[in-house]
Amino acid sequence: MRCGIENADSRSFYEDYIRDLVLVARCGNRDTRQLFLQRYAEQLCGLANYLQFLTEREQDLVFADALRPREGSLPRSLAGTRLATPAWFNRRVSNPFNVWKAEASYCPERVEIDPMCRMIVDPLETPYVSRRNGVDVYFCCLTCLEQFERGGNVANLSLAS
Ligand SMILES: [Zn+2]
Structure with missing residues (x-):
């Protein structure tokens, strides 16, 4: 976590x-x-x-x-x-x-932002994924995923900083 x-x-x-x-x-x-x-x-x-x-x-x-x-x-x-x-x-x-x-062989392909805590996340590595409005959303840990699925603050969904 x-x-x-x-x-x-x-x-x-x-x-x-x-x-x-x-x-x-x-x-x-x-x-x-x-x-x-x-x-x-x-x-x-x-x-x-x-x-x-x-x-x-x-x-x-x-x-x-x-x-x-x-x-x-x-x-x-x-x-x-x-x-x-x-x-x-x-x-x-x-x-x-x-x-x-x-860690030399680690070659990520893209980066996503966890909307709950704003941590950077490798979408191909994290097992914590949810789908909302047809879009995959990625999380750093189970706690953030669960908060999101309990109706986490939609205002936080904006990925723009
Ligand atoms: Zn998180």
């Missing part, structure tokens, strides 16, 4: 972080990257703030740079390095690049 990630152990939290990073770096746009930066602002410390104010093109470059550990190389820029291995995790995960190795 990823909504409660703060309670998860550091390694699986870092794995979630990397998967979300790969998801928005490969498939995201400015909106989903903003959600990512907001979600992990605490772990990214000042970097989240800094990245939010870059142009879209500059953000693209930093996120692409942060994906280099997937190919076994190091990011070239300081911002890319900090995005790939935030200091918050480095103090808690003994070898962050081993986690990258384990």
Whole structure:
């Protein structure tokens, strides 16, 4: 249940972080990257703030740079390095690049937003899907799905930020 990630152990939290990073770096746009930066602002410390104010093109470059550990190389820029291995995790995960190795084959194709909690979701991975008005809606966890199906706030359905 990823909504409660703060309670998860550091390694699986870092794995979630990397998967979300790969998801928005490969498939995201400015909106989903903003959600990512907001979600992990605490772990990214000042970097989240800094990245939010870059142009879209500059953000693209930093996120692409942060994906280099997937190919076994190091990011070239300081911002890319900090995005790939935030200091918050480095103090808690003994070898962050081993986690990258384990996630190297993860290749998401598109990204969706959970309308209940606004987490970014890989629609091909999550088992929590509901259909409303002929449209599939994706959730991060069972709790969000159940809230939605109990008549969750329709106002939250707007995927635009
Ligand atoms: Zn959720």
